[in-house]
Amino acid sequence: NGLGERAGNVPLSSVIGILNDHLKIKTNLNENYLTRVSRLVELFSGIRVPSNKPLIGENVFTQTCGVHADGDSKNNLYQNNLIPERFGRVRKYALGKTSGKANIQKNLEELGLDLDPESMKKVTARIIELGDKKEYVTTEDLPYIISDVLDNGAMDNPIKIKYYTLSLANGLKPTANICVEIRGKLYEENSVGNGQYDAFMKALWKIYRSLNRERPTLIDYIVTIPPGGKTDALVETFITWNFKDREFKTRAVDADQTEAAIKATSKML
Numbered sequence: 677n678g679l680g681e682r683a684g685n686v687p688l689s690s691v692i693g694i695l696n697d698h699l700k701i702k703t704n705l706n707e708n709y710l711t712r713v714s715r716l717v718e719l720f721s722g723i724r725v726p727s728n729k730p731l732i733g734e735n736v737f738t739q740t741c742g743v744h745a746d747g748d749s750k751n752n753l754y755q756n757n758l759i760p761e762r763f764g765r766v767r768k769y770a771l772g773k774t775s776g777k778a779n780i781q782k783n784l785e786e787l788g789l790d791l792d793p794e795s796m797k798k799v800t801a802r803i804i805e806l807g808d809k810k811e812y813v814t815t816e817d818l819p820y821i822i823s824d825v826l827d828n829g830a831m832d833n834p835i836k837i838k839y840y841t842l843s844l845a846n847g848l849k850p851t852a853n854i855c856v857e858i859r860g861k862l863y864e865e866n867s868v869g870n871g872q873y874d875a876f877m878k879a880l881w882k883i884y885r886s887l888n889r890e891r892p893t894l895i896d897y898i899v900t901i902p903p904g905g906k907t908d909a910l911v912e913t914f915i916t917w918n919f920k921d922r923e924f925k926t927r928a929v930d931a932d933q934t935e936a937a938i939k940a941t942s943k944m945l
Contacts, residue, residue, distance in 0.1 A: 677717045677725055677732070689714065689731040689763075697757055711764040731763050738768040745769050745778035771814070773807030775800065783815045791822070798825050814925050816943055834859050835945040842872040842934065852876040856883055856945075863887075873937045880941075892919035892944065899933055915940045 678687035689710055695701045714732040718725050727734040737760035739745050748755075748767070760767050769782040780800055784791065791799065799818075802825045806813055813821070840854040849868040852875035856863050865882040869875030877894070884891045896916035912929050913936040928939030 677714055677721070677723070677729075679717070679721060679723065687729070687732075689729070693731055693758070707762050708764045731758070735770075736760075737765050738770050739779065740770040740772065741774050741776070743776065743778075745776065745782055748778075748782070771803050771807070771818070773804050775803050775807065780818075783818055786815055787818060789818070789822070795822075795826055814927050816924055816926050820943075833945070837938070837942050837945070838862065840876060840938070842876065844872060850875045852879045854879045854883075856880065858883075858887070872934045876934075876938060877941070890919075892917040895923070897937070899936070911936045913937045913940050915944065917944055 677689075678684045692703070692705055692707060692710060695703055696707070711732055714725060725732055725734070728736065730736065739748065769779045771779060771783060777796055777800055780796065780803065799822055802821055803813055806821075836857045838855040838857050840852060843851045849870070850872045851866065851868050852872065853866040854864070854876060856865075863883045863886070865879045865886075867875050867878035867882060869878050881891060894915060895918050896914075898914040900912045900914075901910075910929050910931055911933045912927065913933065914925055914927050915937065916923060916925050924944075926940040926943040928936045928943065930936035930939060
């Protein structure tokens with residue numbers, strides 16, 4: 677990842693790209709493990725990889741413009757030798773103010789959803805509107821946007837967080853009491869944790885274990901506050917999950933950090 681004592685060293689990812697694609701020098705390095713190794717270094721060093729870092733950055737293989745997504749649908753019109761699969765990655769299609777129908781269609785395909793042309797037009801307009809407000813839209817937000825735009829009422833979620841209480845006291849571990857509705861049946865559980873959200877998640881997974889339900893693994897947790905934000909600033913939480921070798925993100929915004937994390941978790945369920 678380019679870590680070093682002072683200014684750093686040349687990142688292994690850049691070296692591999694130069695050797696293999698520019699100098700045509702064969703090496704014994706397995707490109708497919710590059711991203712996985714980079715994430716391990718990031719995890720243990722605590723130093724995040726910039727999102728625009730060549731080959732290993734979060735956004736490097738993300739198509740933002742609708743024109744590029746459309747080209748991918750037309751026999752990979754814009755494809756080059758640096759395809760994401762070489763480096764253990766998959767191509768993503770961003771949703772925002774520059775999104776076109778092709779971007780949204782790619783994300784709908786990932787979710788197994790299909791929309792008629794008129795509905796697609798409405799959803800596209802709403803995503804562009806959210807992008808103009810600088811809101812970040814994930815693939816997992818799409819069903820909620822579709823439900824809202826098409827006025828389909830509340831989404832039919834088989835799993836819902838009905839209520840919860842969190843407590844924090846000096847000298848005591850935080851505790852959580854939760855009630856979750858799964859296919860019409862209520863389940864209650866409580867737990868302690870190293871933080872309020874940790875206690876909440878431990879109580880939730882207790883319910884899942886009692887029902888022998890499979891659950892995803894939380895692999896990354898990012899909290900951001902706008903620059904210059906004060907104590908009442910909105911908190912944005914991004915959580916990355918892995919379920920059956922598929923990574924996905926959920927996002928939520930709230931004035932309270934724990935509330936934002938629970939809202940993002942609710943979307944995961």
